[in-house]
Amino acid sequence: MVFYRSMNLGHPGSPDRAALESALSAAGARGVKSFQTNGTVLFEANDPLGVVAEAAKALQAAAGYTEAAMVRGxxxxxxxxxxxxxxxxxxxxxxxxxxxxxxxxxxxxxxxxxxxxxxxxxxxxxxxxxxxxxxxxxxxxxxxxxxxxxxxxxxxxxxxxxxxxxxxxxxxxxx
Known part of the structure; x- marks a missing residue:
């Protein structure tokens, strides 16, 4: 799972739920589920750090989001x-x-x-x-x-x- 810093889905500077889930899925995450609106996402991946790093590029392009993300099991x-x-x-x-x-x-x-x-x-x-x-x-x-x-x-x-x-x-x- 990943905990994004200062994310508020759908607000300026943050992606909406669909963009967030899509970015992680496209980066190789499975079972992606955005949890609440605060940037908490449950997912599975063989390389969770790599998935989050790859998704960061899409999140920046889609919404200008550049904050930190903490991956934990x-x-x-x-x-x-x-x-x-x-x-x-x-x-x-x-x-x-x-x-x-x-x-x-x-x-x-x-x-x-x-x-x-x-x-x-x-x-x-x-x-x-x-x-x-x-x-x-x-x-x-x-x-x-x-x-x-x-x-x-x-x-x-x-x-x-x-x-x-x-x-x-x-x-x-x-x-």
């Missing part, structure tokens, strides 16, 4: 969900539980759980290319684990909620 998400990483970290201020995907960049060295200076993001677990966080929302502003991870690593990141990940795994027939 379902096994990672199932493993994370099975480990219940948010247990014991929630409180009455919890707004969302999130998965933030990133590739490369500077190493993150934190004592976990870690809380940002604004007290609206707690990173509770780090895995290679994945930060699991709890965010809080004061008034209309929610914490941004994406911004925190991008600041720490210097590379693009993208975030999905726990609910999105749970629905994605279920749609794949594993949840």
């Amino acid at each position: 379902l096994d990672l998400l199932v493993d994370v969900l099975d480990s219940d990483p948010f247990d014991g970290h929630e409180d009455s201020r919890t707004y969302r539980k999130t998965f933030t995907f990133f590739d490369g960049g500077r190493s993150i060295e934190l004592k976990l759980p870690w809380t940002n200076a604004k007290d609206d993001v707690d990173i509770v677990e780090l895995r290679e290319g994945l930060a699991l966080s709890i965010i809080r929302k004061e008034k209309s502003n929610a914490g941004s684990p994406t911004a925190e991870i991008e600041r720490m690593t210097g590379v693009p990141a993208t975030t999905r909620t726990l609910g999105t990940i749970e629905r994605l795994v279920k749609a794949a027939g594993l949840g």
Whole structure:
């Protein structure tokens, strides 16, 4: 599967669902299913990284989309969900539980759980290319684990909620 950064299907600078699915299929993906409108796509491929790299050319041509894409396997998400990483970290201020995907960049060295200076993001677990966080929302502003991870690593990141990940795994027939 692939998690695109800053994609909003059908909006300026992003492809529509048909263009997104077509680009991945033409690049060799099978069983392509765009999930929601945020650039989360379930697919199968012998070379998922190669498929996403090839599809990027079509997405740029079709919609001018040039943002990062993070490819992950379902096994990672199932493993994370099975480990219940948010247990014991929630409180009455919890707004969302999130998965933030990133590739490369500077190493993150934190004592976990870690809380940002604004007290609206707690990173509770780090895995290679994945930060699991709890965010809080004061008034209309929610914490941004994406911004925190991008600041720490210097590379693009993208975030999905726990609910999105749970629905994605279920749609794949594993949840």
